[in-house]
Amino acid sequence: MTPREFLRLVVRPNVAEAEADVSDVRLTYNAVMAVDALAAHVFHWCKKHDPERVRGLVDDTWFRAECGKNRANVQMLHDLAKASKHVELERGKPTIKTFADVQPRGFGYGEGVYGGGPYGGGDQVSVMVDGAKIQVGWLMRQTIDFYVAEMDAAGVPET
Structure with a gap:
């Protein structure tokens, strides 16, 4: 399965379900895990088809870390996925340290990202x-x- 197929068949449907009920932690968890897994699909495609793009990166964990540099939102998503798997993060400097910080919350006018x-x-x-x-x-x-921009830059074909 190419990264674009994974995006179309797994990631986007999971995200659409989570966005249909933005207060459902289970749906959001499933979507976060799918988005996080997209990084591995992009890494392994590049490793085979564009190895220069991932030179020096040992595995998809290193790829996630590299992609998160200077991109706080990408790093937060990957930290969130890791925290949901491990419950609490103790190594490194994660932006999200525990899955307990994830829950439905009310947002009033002017709160949150526009x-x-x-x-x-x-x-x-x-x-x-x-x-x-x-x-x-x-x-x-x-x-x-x-990751769509990364796929475009790496020449991952449309499916």
Whole structure:
């Protein structure tokens, strides 16, 4: 399966389900894990078809770290996926240290990222980062956009 097929068949349907019910932690969890896995698909495609792009990167974990440099939203998404798997992160300097920071929270006018969630407030699955509520849906969309750009740059064919 190419990275674009994985995006079309797995990632986008999971994200669409999570966005249809922005307060459902289970749907959001599934979508976050799919978006995080997209990084591995891109890494392994590049390793075979564009090895120069991933030169010096041992595996997809290193690729995620490299992609997260200077891209706080991408790093947060990957930290969130890792925290959801390991519950608490103790090594390195993760932006999200525990999955307990992920839960539905109300967003009032002016809270959250503009365009990060549905209009009209209501509970949305979010994560607390340095005292700020960040909509997980926004993190997923930003990370998908980044990996689509990476696929374009690497020449991953459309399917």
